[in-house]
Amino acid sequence: MKIHEYQAKEILRSFGVPVPNGAVARTPEEAEAIAKDLGGAVVVKAQIHAGGRGKGGGIKLAADPAEAREAASEIIGMQLVTPQTGSEGQKVKSVWVENATDIDRELYLGIVLDRARSRLVVMASRAGGMDIEEVAATTPEKILKEVVHPGVGLQPFQARRLALGLGLEGDQIKQGVAFISALYRAYEETDCSLAEINPLVVSKSGEVLALDAKMNFDDSAMYRHSDIYELRDVDEEDPLEVEASKYDLNYIKLDGEVGCMVNGAGLAMATMDIVKYAGSSPANFLDVGGGTNVERVKNAMRILTSDESVKAVLINIFGGIVRCDRVAEGVVAALEDIEINVPLVVRLQGTNAEEGAQILENSGLEFTVARKLQEAAEGVVAAVQNAA
Amino acid sequence: MSILIDSNTRVIVQSFSSSRAMGGEARFHLQQMLDYGTRVVGVVNAGKGGESVDGIPVFDTVSDAAEQTGATASANFVPAPFAADTIMEAADAGLPLIVCISENIPVLDMLKAKHYLADKNTRLIGPNCPGLISPGKCKIGIMPGAIHREGRIGVISRSGTLTYEAVSQLTDSGFGQSSCVGIGGDPIIGTTFTDCLALFKDDPDTDAVIMIGEIGGTAEEEAAAYVKAHFGKPVVSFIAGQTAPPGRRMGHAGAIISGGQGTAADKMAALRDAGIHVCESPAEMGATMKRALSG
Numbered sequence: 001m002k003i004h005e006y007q008a009k010e011i012l013r014s015f016g017v018p019v020p021n022g023a024v025a026r027t028p029e030e031a032e033a034i035a036k037d038l039g040g041a042v043v044v045k046a047q048i049h050a051g052g053r054g055k056g057g058g059i060k061l062a063a064d065p066a067e068a069r070e071a072a073s074e075i076i077g078m079q080l081v082t083p084q085t086g087s088e089g090q091k092v093k094s095v096w097v098e099n100a101t102d103i104d105r106e107l108y109l110g111i112v113l114d115r116a117r118s119r120l121v122v123m124a125s126r127a128g129g130m131d132i133e134e135v136a137a138t139t140p141e142k143i144l145k146e147v148v149h150p151g152v153g154l155q156p157f158q159a160r161r162l163a164l165g166l167g168l169e170g171d172q173i174k175q176g177v178a179f180i181s182a183l184y185r186a187y188e189e190t191d192c193s194l195a196e197i198n199p200l201v202v203s204k205s206g207e208v209l210a211l212d213a214k215m216n217f218d219d220s221a222m223y224r225h226s227d228i229y230e231l232r233d234v235d236e237e238d239p240l241e242v243e244a245s246k247y248d249l250n251y252i253k254l255d256g257e258v259g260c261m262v263n264g265a266g267l268a269m270a271t272m273d274i275v276k277y278a279g280s281s282p283a284n285f286l287d288v289g290g291g292t293n294v295e296r297v298k299n300a301m302r303i304l305t306s307d308e309s310v311k312a313v314l315i316n317i318f319g320g321i322v323r324c325d326r327v328a329e330g331v332v333a334a335l336e337d338i339e340i341n342v343p344l345v346v347r348l349q350g351t352n353a354e355e356g357a358q359i360l361e362n363s364g365l366e367f368t369v370a371r372k373l374q375e376a377a378e379g380v381v382a383a384v385q386n387a388a
Numbered sequence: 389m390s391i392l393i394d395s396n397t398r399v400i401v402q403s404f405s406s407s408r409a410m411g412g413e414a415r416f417h418l419q420q421m422l423d424y425g426t427r428v429v430g431v432v433n434a435g436k437g438g439e440s441v442d443g444i445p446v447f448d449t450v451s452d453a454a455e456q457t458g459a460t461a462s463a464n465f466v467p468a469p470f471a472a473d474t475i476m477e478a479a480d481a482g483l484p485l486i487v488c489i490s491e492n493i494p495v496l497d498m499l500k501a502k503h504y505l506a507d508k509n510t511r512l513i514g515p516n517c518p519g520l521i522s523p524g525k526c527k528i529g530i531m532p533g534a535i536h537r538e539g540r541i542g543v544i545s546r547s548g549t550l551t552y553e554a555v556s557q558l559t560d561s562g563f564g565q566s567s568c569v570g571i572g573g574d575p576i577i578g579t580t581f582t583d584c585l586a587l588f589k590d591d592p593d594t595d596a597v598i599m600i601g602e603i604g605g606t607a608e609e610e611a612a613a614y615v616k617a618h619f620g621k622p623v624v625s626f627i628a629g630q631t632a633p634p635g636r637r638m639g640h641a642g643a644i645i646s647g648g649q650g651t652a653a654d655k656m657a658a659l660r661d662a663g664i665h666v667c668e669s670p671a672e673m674g675a676t677m678k679r680a681l682s683g
Contacts, residue, residue, distance in 0.1 A: 115605040150503040221494035265639025266547020269628035270670035320532035374671035
């Protein structure tokens with residue numbers, strides 16, 4: 001799960017990570033009032049989940065409260081396009097207004113999971129403000145890493161090594177160690193899946209500050225962090241994905257034309273792949289899960305066909321514990337309730353596949369029934385081409 | 389022969405239901421395992437010790453169950469919030485094999501559990517996996533027993549239903565399986581592709597292996613390096629998620645391309661470079677195995 005920069009900064013501040021003074025505004029008037037309270041020059045930053053906000057005009061410097069109001073009125077409500085949003089952009093609902101920082105140095109600090117090691121890794125680099133993936137690819141020697149022992153957590157000597165490696169001096173070393181330790185504590189205590197401070201800055205007056213903040217969270221751990229789960233902003237997600245999540249359906253919208261309904265995540269990905277291989281492209285990923293019943297099938301069908309780019313639907317079920325005849329009954333019942341105006345190819349394999357196919361054929365509804373994966377993929381691609 | 393489990397494996401089922409000795413899902417799969425011929429010797433559910441399920445004794449702790457039944461493996465069906473804890477409990481009791489089916493275990497819990505297991509003589513399969521089966525001998529997990537045949541192909545997979553698809557293609561192509569291991573779809577798992585390959589390498593009754601990977605992480609690349617350096621038997625592979633967008637979690641917590649790492653294209657290239665027979669279409673897994681074994 002993702003959250004906004006202002007939410008991340010508020011969480012980090014509560015763990016003792018130094019962030020510039022600031023507050024969130026939902027109107028130009030609020031932005032003006034915040035700027036007045038803060039005093040001096042401020043930065044007005046668009047709050048959307050995607051990165052690269054500065055490039056699209058979503059971050060503005062304001063010398064006084066009147067300019068802050070002006071900047072906020074330009075940013076709030078805009079459709080902000082960044083390299084990460086896609087061409088349609090993302091609507092800005094709020095801005096974060098903070099004291100402008102006189103920057104001496106820009107650094108990078110991040111915590112990620114190293115899957116191969118089964119350890120968390122704290123990464124730091126003097127190349128702050130840049131795309132860290134780019135730095136890792138071109139100049140990996142510029143990235144410092146400390147591997148965290150899961151039994152004891154990040155140790156002060158490791159934080160010191162990072163702070164020194166970043167070239168911090170004098171009192172900044174102590175500040176840096178406190179900063180890194182606090183970020184690690186926040187990561188662990190809130191079940192992050194990623195925490196990134198880019199840039200981490202040293203101000204001209206020698207303060208170490210988080211100028212930006214990104215925190216992602218482990219979805220599987222949200223049951224023990226209801227306060228963080230409340231920060232979820234569904235306006236940042238695709239409406240169909242939000243709808244699917246209400247029914248616990250694993251749905252991801254893609255930009256192709258074949259709607260896919262599959263049981264199991266691996267088979268769902270493989271089904272997308274074979275649709276592409278057969279000459280079309282998948283409109284979505286959808287895992288209806290193991291306990292496939294009529295309600296789930298019905299909701300899944302409704303959601304995936306409400307995507308207007310869907311020209312045909314492929315249902316691919318491998319019956320194991322889930323019996324194909326039950327799934328077939330679910331599909332028939334679903335289609336009696338909701339109207340589907342695109343061709344439908346159903347592939348049933350595994351337990352009771354024959355009985356399932358029989359149920360579909362006897363229903364009087366229009367299906368193409370396939371047994372083999374290849375046949376199903378070719379069938380649905382032919383249907384798309386005929387529809388065109 | 390087979391790897392990890394056979395007809396001598398004695399299994400306990402770890403459950404976590406406050407209302408009954410064993411909850412619905414676990415109860416159903418316990419019955420399926422018994423029907424398959426798996427020797428289930430005990431059930432563990434704290435607070436329900438002394439009761440019984442289908443004639444199988446229930447114990448309060450894994451160590452009680454292990455001592456009194458001589459169990460050698462555990463099937464862990466405990467819900468995610470308590471799963472990591474009960475994995476450690478089974479390791480503490482000295483069980484050599486733990487198979488954890490549960491999905492959605494927090495990553496930080498698994499990091500600790502995996503570290504806890506590091507100095508124990510315990511192998512963990514999963515979590516978030518269908519389990520493992522040595523056809524005709526023993527099944528620990530939730531896969532449908534009927535699609536499998538006894539035979540000489542090893543199967544290793546990060547997926548559930550896609551594994552069933554692969555197994556059914558193998559069976560249709562005339563190939564039975566020595567053992568099929570679902571290693572799990574999470575970012576932190578107990579046993580990797582490479583671990584399983586090492587076991588299949590030493591199994592005289594496995595002639596070839598099919599590896600079903602997916603996007604996310606670098607486990608397939610590591611397995612490719614292992615195959616190149618150490619593995620003499622033919623290997624077939626399919627990687628799911630060739631059309632998956634970056635940055636999105638495709639159902640499995642571990643199936644995500646992040647930081648430019650974990651794409652299907654990179655994995656397929658590494659596998660090909662190691663001399664592995666890579667199929668681009670998931671419909672060709674059985675046919676590719678046939679070609680690999682005839683060529």
